[in-house]
Amino acid sequence: MSAAALPxxxxxTSQGVRGDFLVGERRLHLDCRGQAGPTVIIESGGGxxxxxxxxxTQIRDALRxxxxxxxxxxxxLGRSDAVRGPRRIEDFVGDLAGLLVAARIEPPYILVxxxxxxxxxxxxxxxxxxxxxxxxxxxxxxxxxxQRASALLPTPDAHEASALRAFRExxxxxxxxxxxAGFEGxxxxxxxxxxxxxxxxxxxxxxxxxxxxxxxGFPPELxxxxxxxxxxxxxEMLDLSSRSRHEVLPDSGHCVHIDxxxxxxxxxxxxxxx
Numbered sequence: 065m066s067a068a069a070l071p072x073x074x075x076x077t078s079q080g081v082r083g084d085f086l087v088g089e090r091r092l093h094l095d096c097r098g099q100a101g102p103t104v105i106i107e108s109g110g111g112x113x114x115x116x117x118x119x120x121t122q123i124r125d126a127l128r129x130x131x132x133x134x135x136x137x138x139x140x141l142g143r144s145d146a147v148r149g150p151r152r153i154e155d156f157v158g159d160l161a162g163l164l165v166a167a168r169i170e171p172p173y174i175l176v177x178x179x180x181x182x183x184x185x186x187x188x189x190x191x192x193x194x195x196x197x198x199x200x201x202x203x204x205x206x207x208x209x210x211q212r213a214s215a216l217l218p219t220p221d222a223h224e225a226s227a228l229r230a231f232r233e234x235x236x237x238x239x240x241x242x243x244x245a246g247f248e249g250x251x252x253x254x255x256x257x258x259x260x261x262x263x264x265x266x267x268x269x270x271x272x273x274x275x276x277x278x279x280x281g282f283p284p285e286l287x288x289x290x291x292x293x294x295x296x297x298x299x300e301m302l303d304l305s306s307r308s309r310h311e312v313l314p315d316s317g318h319c320v321h322i323d324x325x326x327x328x329x330x331x332x333x334x335x336x337x338x
Contacts, residue, residue, distance in 0.1 A: 113141040171194075186201070
């Protein structure tokens with residue numbers, strides 16, 4: 065994949081770089097601020113343009129005096145060019161790798177992946193182990209989460225709660241039409257977690273939301289079963305590295321970087337050796 069700065073783009077400096085960079089045939093928008101190395105790469109949640117996420121920009125501003133923090137807009141989001149799906153997880157990884165080359169953002173990197181971004185971060189780290197110091201996953205997506213959730217659902221009932229019906233329909237859409245479910249065209253059915261041990265002894269922290277966010281009327285027993293399986297899937301991500309740890313944050317919902325930003329900041333600094 066070819067990658068190049070667009071005409072007029074300044075190279076990255078120790079203070080950061082901002083602008084649009086050509087990766088293949090698309091422009092991707094990048095915004096890096098702060099001191100040089102190690103560089104923290106933020107992979108935002110599904111459908112969220114990283115440079116336009118107020119939660120991430122606040123974390124960036126809190127860390128920029130000690131680390132370089134890079135936010136970017138994946139293809140089709142924010143100020144980056146659109147792309148047609150379906151896409152493979154390798155396409156997302158290739159976009160990020162090409163963008164870092166084009167912007168001259170040198171390793172080592174610390175990857176921070178939230179929700180859907182966690183799946184991209186995990187695959188990037190697996191393919192570029194020599195460039196990644198550590199990784200933080202925030203309530204990260206598991207590629208089989210919707211299939212596993214569907215298997216736990218009761219037989220459809222015409223009189224079931226509307227909250228359950230809505231969840232069932234969302235699961236069906238996610239399994240058959242990933243693009244409509246916030247996965248940005250990813251062929252989720254063809255995607256797996258990286259193999260256990262793929263990261264060797266790379267430091268890995270998994271932070272999991274501890275606060276459930278079910279719609280009113282959702283069956284509580286089913287909510288507990290789905291919660292237990294979600295925790296099991298989060299624990300499976302720990303198997304990627306022999307140096308992993310897991311924390312459940314009791315007061316945080318799915319948007320961990322907003323609900324518990326201080327903990328996220330402290331964890332990033334710890335991974336960077338600060």
